Amino acid sequence: MTLLFIYLAIAIGVSFLCSIVESVLLSLNMSHINVIKKDNEVVGKLLEKLKLNMNESIASILILNTIAHTLGAAGIGAEASRLFGIEYMFYISAVLTLMILFFSEIIPKTIGAQYYKELAHVSGYIIKVFIFITYPLIKISLFVTKIISKKSSNIGITREELLETALLVEDGGHIDEKESDVIENVLSLSKNKIKEILTPRSVIFALEENTKISDILKTEGVMKFSRIPIYKGTIDNIIGVVFSKKIFRLAIEDRMANIEDLILPIFSINENIPISYALDMFIKRKEHMFVVTDSYGQTEGILTLEDCIETLLGLEIMDELDTTEDMRKLAKDKMKMKQKEQNNANDNNI
Incomplete structure (x- = not known):
């Protein structure tokens, strides 16, 4: 036994x-x-x-x-x-x-x-x-x-598997929802285009290159922006960017001066490039704003480093001077309002 x-x-x-x-x-x-x-x-x-x-x-x-x-x-x-x-x-x-x-x-x-x-x-x-x-x-x-047996050719882990892993870890309580969202956003940066997050041209605050300092100070909303795009002729020809603090500094010295001497170069990028590439360009060039153009070179909007960071974190970053949370939504609302006014005008003509 x-x-x-x-x-x-x-x-x-x-x-x-x-x-x-x-x-x-x-x-x-x-x-x-x-x-x-x-x-x-x-x-x-x-x-x-x-x-x-x-x-x-x-x-x-x-x-x-x-x-x-x-x-x-x-x-x-x-x-x-x-x-x-x-x-x-x-x-x-x-x-x-x-x-x-x-x-x-x-x-x-x-x-x-x-x-x-x-x-x-x-x-x-x-x-x-x-x-x-x-x-x-x-x-x-x-x-x-x-x-x-044959050697497996399926080596490594796919983007989808990484995303599912993050969701499983979130469900298990090891990371919170915000951390899981950041991982999901990071994995989406290379496939999402910058045209999805840019500030549309219809709501861009920009100034003409020959604008006098005295006129700028009278312009409503100029205090809300740290960087202001400068165009020549039309918004499709943005030639540079100006720091608003330099405008106010020059205003103290000479209110009749133009802003031409303050213009810094601004780089343009195509609307169809991935967000990850744009973020990499921001870091390498040490820039904070790009002009976004379509395939014909026309201005579609502007992209800021803040836009990319917001996409990465999945939230809107607003400071004490911001009055609108989503500029893309504002552009759509303006477009609807303009279309409504045109329809009303056509009805009155009839």
Whole structure:
């Protein structure tokens, strides 16, 4: 009877250990391994090696698990038939199957998946021992696998998978909704175009190049903008930008002067370029405002660094001088109002 329990303990014990470390290894991701490396570089590098050589790690676990099941079942069967007789083998096999199912599969794998972070350190060393014990069999297994299987071409993680991961982490309570939104916005920067976030030409506050300082000071709304586009002739020919603080400084010195000497160059970009590219240009050129043009060179609007940051964060940044939260909505409202006035004028003419 003692020998029967020894066989049972070995079979279920080894299988329990194999299942739990397998579940831990499969549950670990590279981001958590990098966190472990910061606290314990030795353990972190070991886990990283095991994760990168997943085929070798899993092969060692499966080989040892299979040996434990096979030898354990054979030993238990032989000892049980000797003690209880061949007529009870069906019942013994049924009980053994249930015990293996629960104690070497369901329970350990559930524990490993639930507590993989806590068990990661010790699991790494256990798998290392497994690999050492089964190394010759691993090499044979990997050689056979290499012959009958093709190398996977689907390497890496896609944008969609990253987004789904962020949503799952948010649902799990590890990050909040705003953090998840930022991740989603970052992943969308390269496919969304700047024409979706620019300030439309109909609501651009701009000045003609020959405008006198005294006239600018009388213009309503000039105080609300730190940078003002300057055009020559029409809004389709924006030639530069002026800092409003320099206008006020010049006003103190000479109210009759023009703003020509204050004009700084402004770069133009096409409306169809991705937001990520525009953000990169802002950083590289150390600029805060671009003119956005269509394929024919006509002005579609202006884009600011603030527009890109707002898109990234998913919110409207307003200071004490801002009176309108969404300039694109304001442009649409103005267009509707203008169309309504034209319709009323046509009705009156009739």
